[in-house]
Amino acid sequence: MNGLFELSAPWWQFVLRAVVVYILVMVLMRLSGKRAVGQFTPFDLVLVILLGNAVQNGINGGDNSLTGAVIMATSLIALNYLVAQLTARYRSVEKLVEGEPVVLARHGKIFKKVLLRQSVSEHDFEKALRKNNIEDVADCEVVMLENNGEISVVPKQKQ
Template sequence: MNELFQLSAPWWHFVLRGVAIYILVMVLMRLSGKRAVGQFTPFDLVLVILLGNAVQNGINGGDNSLTGAVIMASTLIGLNYAVAFVTSRNRTFEKFVEGEPVVLARHGKVFRKVLRRELVSEDDFDKALRKNNIEDVADAEVVLLENNGEISVVKQHKE
């Protein structure tokens, strides 16, 4: 019964591993782009499952104790809270963590290079227009790829 709670390393190893893996995964997710996060497909689900499995040993160092699991879970939740706290109070850090919206089209002109760079397909772009009851991109003032990966459309104000 004692082995359920016996750590294989000092407690601070778990905290250090948790911080390192958290930062690594955050950076990798940031580099993967907005669409990878915003448009969760079955392929993305497989990626998340495999990613969790890939970092498991790095995060727990092979420790299977309940105490280690509690330390790791607490560390990750604490880090997540700290990141949310800092991003809500520091615009520079928020831009680094969450990114900024990207203009995909303005005044009817579609920026095709930006679509490709942000991995937005023509179909996804057109679907966003249809969701906003816009038949022609010329009727859109601006089309944005938001931080969360969704495409938002601001309609042209016609007088």
């Protein structure tokens, strides 16, 4: 019970470790693309679990104390709150953290290179059309890959 509250390092090291690992994971998740974040598959879930395990020691530095856990958890929650506040207030931060929507098709023309670059399969593209009761991409004004990984479809206006 002695080591339950004893830190193995100064408190500020836990805060610094949490900030560095948070930023690293944010950058890696942004680089992995919108579809990986927005549409979790079983493989993505395994990745997140393993990623959490991989960075655990980077955050706690081998410390297993309750005090260290409280400092790290509080630091991560505070950092996440700060990022949320910054993205809500500043468009440039929002763009950096969340990215921007990407046009996958316009006026009935599919941009296959964009689909490939964004890791969107033709099956997922067609599924989004079906969800919007559209049979043919020619009936679409624009199809977008949103920041959250969802595919939104704007149908052509009937005249």
